Amino acid sequence: MHMADALISPVVGGAMWAATAGVAAYSIKKVQTEMDEKKIPLMGVMGAFIFASQMINFTIPATGSSGHIGGGLILAILLGPYAGFLTIASVLAIQALFFADGGLLAYGCNVFNMGFFSCFIAYPLIYKVLMKKEYSTKRIFLASVLTAVIGLQLGAFGVVLETLFSGKTELPFGTFVLLMQPIHLAIGVVEGLVTAAIATYIWNARPEIMEKASSGETIGNISIKKVVAGLVAAAVVTGAGLSWFASSNPDGLEWAMIKTAGTAELEATGGLHQQLSDLQSKTAFLPDYSFQANEDQPEQSTGEGEEAWPAVDGGTSTSGLVGGSLTLILAALVGGGISLMKRRKYRINS
Amino acid sequence: MSHHKLEVRNLHFNYPDGHNAVKGMSFSIHHGESVGIIGANGAGKSTLLMLLMGVLFPSQGEVCVGDVQVTKKTLPMIRQRLGMVFQDPDDQLFMNTVYDDVAFGPRNYKLNEKEVEKRVLNALEVVGILHLKDRAPFKLSGGEKRAAAIASVLSMQPDILVMDEPSAALDPKSRRRVMELLRSFKHTKIVTSHDLDMIYEMCDRTIVIKNGEIAADGVTSEILVNAELMDACGLEVPLALQNCPVCGSKK
Amino acid sequence: MSHHKLEVRNLHFNYPDGHNAVKGMSFSIHHGESVGIIGANGAGKSTLLMLLMGVLFPSQGEVCVGDVQVTKKTLPMIRQRLGMVFQDPDDQLFMNTVYDDVAFGPRNYKLNEKEVEKRVLNALEVVGILHLKDRAPFKLSGGEKRAAAIASVLSMQPDILVMDEPSAALDPKSRRRVMELLRSFKHTKIVTSHDLDMIYEMCDRTIVIKNGEIAADGVTSEILVNAELMDACGLEVPLALQNCPVCGSKK
Amino acid sequence: MANIADSIYNMRLLDDLARQETVIHKLHPLVKLLTTVSYLTVVVSFGRYEVAGLLPLFFYPVMVLALAELPVKPILLRILLVSPFIIGIGILNPVFDQQTFVLAGREFSRGWVTFLSILLKSGLTVTAALLLIATTGMDRLAGALRILKVPRVFVLQLLLTYRYISVLMEEVARTLRAYSLRAPKQKGVHRSAWGSLAGQLLLRTFDRAQRIYEAMCLRGFSGEYHSGEINKICRWDWAYLGGWVVFFILARTYNLPLLIGSLLTGVIR
Numbered sequence A: 001m002h003m004a005d006a007l008i009s010p011v012v013g014g015a016m017w018a019a020t021a022g023v024a025a026y027s028i029k030k031v032q033t034e035m036d037e038k039k040i041p042l043m044g045v046m047g048a049f050i051f052a053s054q055m056i057n058f059t060i061p062a063t064g065s066s067g068h069i070g071g072g073l074i075l076a077i078l079l080g081p082y083a084g085f086l087t088i089a090s091v092l093a094i095q096a097l098f099f100a101d102g103g104l105l106a107y108g109c110n111v112f113n114m115g116f117f118s119c120f121i122a123y124p125l126i127y128k129v130l131m132k133k134e135y136s137t138k139r140i141f142l143a144s145v146l147t148a149v150i151g152l153q154l155g156a157f158g159v160v161l162e163t164l165f166s167g168k169t170e171l172p173f174g175t176f177v178l179l180m181q182p183i184h185l186a187i188g189v190v191e192g193l194v195t196a197a198i199a200t201y202i203w204n205a206r207p208e209i210m211e212k213a214s215s216g217e218t219i220g221n222i223s224i225k226k227v228v229a230g231l232v233a234a235a236v237v238t239g240a241g242l243s244w245f246a247s248s249n250p251d252g253l254e255w256a257m258i259k260t261a262g263t264a265e266l267e268a269t270g271g272l273h274q275q276l277s278d279l280q281s282k283t284a285f286l287p288d289y290s291f292q293a294n295e296d297q298p299e300q301s302t303g304e305g306e307e308a309w310p311a312v313d314g315g316t317s318t319s320g321l322v323g324g325s326l327t328l329i330l331a332a333l334v335g336g337g338i339s340l341m342k343r344r345k346y347r348i349n350s
Numbered sequence B, C: 001m002s003h004h005k006l007e008v009r010n011l012h013f014n015y016p017d018g019h020n021a022v023k024g025m026s027f028s029i030h031h032g033e034s035v036g037i038i039g040a041n042g043a044g045k046s047t048l049l050m051l052l053m054g055v056l057f058p059s060q061g062e063v064c065v066g067d068v069q070v071t072k073k074t075l076p077m078i079r080q081r082l083g084m085v086f087q088d089p090d091d092q093l094f095m096n097t098v099y100d101d102v103a104f105g106p107r108n109y110k111l112n113e114k115e116v117e118k119r120v121l122n123a124l125e126v127v128g129i130l131h132l133k134d135r136a137p138f139k140l141s142g143g144e145k146r147a148a149a150i151a152s153v154l155s156m157q158p159d160i161l162v163m164d165e166p167s168a169a170l171d172p173k174s175r176r177r178v179m180e181l182l183r184s185f186k187h188t189k190i191v192t193s194h195d196l197d198m199i200y201e202m203c204d205r206t207i208v209i210k211n212g213e214i215a216a217d218g219v220t221s222e223i224l225v226n227a228e229l230m231d232a233c234g235l236e237v238p239l240a241l242q243n244c245p246v247c248g249s250k251k
Numbered sequence D: 001m002a003n004i005a006d007s008i009y010n011m012r013l014l015d016d017l018a019r020q021e022t023v024i025h026k027l028h029p030l031v032k033l034l035t036t037v038s039y040l041t042v043v044v045s046f047g048r049y050e051v052a053g054l055l056p057l058f059f060y061p062v063m064v065l066a067l068a069e070l071p072v073k074p075i076l077l078r079i080l081l082v083s084p085f086i087i088g089i090g091i092l093n094p095v096f097d098q099q100t101f102v103l104a105g106r107e108f109s110r111g112w113v114t115f116l117s118i119l120l121k122s123g124l125t126v127t128a129a130l131l132l133i134a135t136t137g138m139d140r141l142a143g144a145l146r147i148l149k150v151p152r153v154f155v156l157q158l159l160l161t162y163r164y165i166s167v168l169m170e171e172v173a174r175t176l177r178a179y180s181l182r183a184p185k186q187k188g189v190h191r192s193a194w195g196s197l198a199g200q201l202l203l204r205t206f207d208r209a210q211r212i213y214e215a216m217c218l219r220g221f222s223g224e225y226h227s228g229e230i231n232k233i234c235r236w237d238w239a240y241l242g243g244w245v246v247f248f249i250l251a252r253t254y255n256l257p258l259l260i261g262s263l264l265t266g267v268i269r
């Protein structure tokens, strides 16, 4: 459930980056004060392990399909929430850079969706609480599945909200939710079951590893109060980010569309945008300059300062097509030219 | 028993990054032969074994076990006939107890539990670790792990046993034990190793690989004493043969 | 240069699970000696090395380097004098280029970047892999990795070099190269190995360990030919000294 | 399993590419990072109906690809492989937005425009991220992060993760290979082996981490992490960054293709 750069707006990306950076900074502080530096290589190598273990396909009984683990929960269980969160963050960074899973701008969203929810909400509020009394196989299974499911549901909901607020797709909120949540319910169950199987194994083979994480320095002293405070802070940050986004949603076009030619589909999302649009006109982060550009065009038929659908006007669309093709051709020529020159230089040199 | 014959014809293989690791190998191995495959680091030994096992598929040429070509389709059948022991036993032991590990293969072939038990106990007996059957694999010593890994393959009753560097990281006694064990396996054996002394003692036939090609293929006692050939392939005459005061001058 | 002396007095060590892995070892190693430590799988060799390096601390007894006892406090000073090469070079090459890896130690000791460069280039030169300096360790071959791991320790200019099974998984030529390389290191060397032929050629002195105790300590050429002792400790006389398999003659 | 091999090659390929020495590779890593981030921000800031305005932004990846002498094919392949999620979500746009418009005498659903816009953005952003790593490399990028005051703990951890991915992936690959040899008809790992297979891999990972930590300590590691010095940012670096940022702002401010197009069509008329 990686968010991609192409689906978010700069403001949503920025807000989530800020939230993630905040949580990460706090985690780093915690890691440095509460743990021995022994954990640093452990975090690094565990990050690599998560990567590698994502290649294992676990066959899901009675379905014939298979799934793999995301890793957030098992990291929280073994390393504690702070180190777990940081480890997930580095896994996601490498995925973004080398595999183009997610992206650099969406990185904040992804860390938040996949790290924050499982390490700082699902883990302390569910897993920890359930496991407080005793360790048993049954309990590990129950706690893992519940935790994984809830963590993933939150994460999936995060994806929905972030996508929606970015306004790059036409997907209505309801449809998107109905699409995302059930899929992630299934994924969560698998994740929970596999995590439980691993945790049980480790619990039997090397209990000291898990004892340390669960009772020890790292997690023992997260109080519920702190978690709630953290949640509130996160909510504030997110809220602030979202209203910032709202105030600057560059995509005013749709708003114009509703006014000029409201359709049933557009109204579904239109309500939200309508509310946000007042703020939008006041402050503009990267205002959609194409409006201005269009203002300069005498052929432009609408004069409200907002862009009408370019295709309404034959002249603009032709210019667009011609200009667009030219731009692309030019880009290709420049690239080709440079490569050619470079190659020739090599030949001369050698 | 012609179905135990292993035939390799004009085998080529490229790794996805373009590295040409196997360049036109051909040979055939008859039932009951014990063959050593030797070569420098990176010569292509492990790659060849993976091609034989159908873990990788050749870009050209073919591998036939008996009269059946190794393809995706025939794989399940082929693998029942071939058993492979990995260099690092840790990679191969993934169940909770030694017993379960050894039983894993037979259970996958849907044998009934009685037959499974018979095979498991038999395999553990052969490698001499019956007493370890309820232990967890990760608590065993290096030599014990190796024995368990071999048992886990023997329980599948393969016709051909393939081993990648079976003596690595073992102390001299455990190495001897593994060699004994392999000697007692009566079917076809294919062994790669840098331990040329082991190859010398265990294998009748040796294939020397150099840069993905077969540099020599013949009787072990002739090939391994050929100092010139060994040197050209990044190898050495087995230590036990070096400087023999009696016959050393002949070599 | 008495400060290069390594002294072990009545060393005991228990693993947290209660396993008593080292039971009262004592010996001392003088400057410039090359010492082989041999023993069966699980005898306690690696544990002993870790005690020497201060990775583990003895439950009883002491280790002294020069006149300084190895304790948590003296550790930083001690470690600058000792360099250890791990069995698996992957555990030791944790940076992203060979250069950075070899520079890791010197940089930790706060040398300036010029001095660091000098040491790194020198170390790479000595082991003969200067051309690999900008490569990523995960792309090197086994032998190259081993050389890089050795260089990463040499750059710290240790007085004592400790190696855990340096010849494992290497082909015969690479093994020779590592042996040459170690021979060129002029300070004290301590090497564990199952490759008794290597110990025989490289070390003047050998310590035999059996079940966490010292079973023998003396001149290599006397100890390794003692078939009875070797046999009792799960070992064997080096292959090069065993009966010639060709002519069967005793050496 | 093919997946594992592919992932390793992909990482190694990018790693190899990052070792070249071209004008782009020699730029300061921080400058490249900042350029990439500004580029991404600009691309993403375009509205959902924007297609033409995005086209000038093709200049950036094309120029970098050419100047850095990178092979086009593997990078294009990456873009194609990536993001079924994007296509999955984007393909619904034409379903939900069926307003039509006329272009060159034919009717199109407006949803296709938004879909095209998303695809373009996806291609451009993915390429930009890959170009960053393919011209900078992980270690120099980590250096840039340090200059940005990203805490040492995180950077060291990131580098270790990167370093050990291939080691652990190969370990997992070997284990899966051993598994599949004894379970010929299974696609994935059976439930009975879930815990023990993954659990043992995990324990081995733990032990390995322990050994790595010891190896680091033996070479004087004390929580501090020193990487080599990175050269200062020079004038040429600033010029590179400045040049691109100005271009991005221009491309964002003016719909360049439309301008060119209307100029041209105007002239022709």
Ligand SMILES: Nc1ncnc2c1ncn2[C@@H]1O[C@H](COP(=O)(O)OP(=O)(O)OP(=O)(O)O)[C@@H](O)[C@H]1O
Residues within 6 Å of the ligand: B015, B016, B017, B019, B021, B039, B040, B041, B042, B043, B044, B045, B046, B047, B048, C142, C171, D005
């Ligand atoms: N996954 C891979 N991708 C690309 N090249 C590979 C891969 N695995 C191996 N190679 C290369 O193929 C060649 C043959 O490798 P192989 O592992 O078969 O050698 P080997 O003879 O088993 O060596 P060793 O004695 O060190 O085990 C080597 O040059 C190696 O670098």
Ligand SMILES: Nc1ncnc2c1ncn2[C@@H]1O[C@H](COP(=O)(O)OP(=O)(O)OP(=O)(O)O)[C@@H](O)[C@H]1O
Residues within 6 Å of the ligand: B142, B171, C015, C016, C017, C019, C021, C039, C040, C041, C042, C043, C044, C045, C046, C047, C048
């Ligand atoms: N972390 C540990 N916890 C408990 N016991 C251990 C641990 N590590 C090693 N041992 C035990 O201590 C003994 C000595 O182990 P050590 O690793 O020192 O043997 P070794 O001589 O190096 O063997 P090898 O030749 O196989 O490397 C063994 O019996 C081993 O099982």
Ligand SMILES: [Mg+2]
Residues within 6 Å of the ligand: B045, B046, B047, B164
């Ligand atoms: Mg091999």
Ligand SMILES: [Mg+2]
Residues within 6 Å of the ligand: C045, C046, C047, C164
């Ligand atoms: Mg050892």
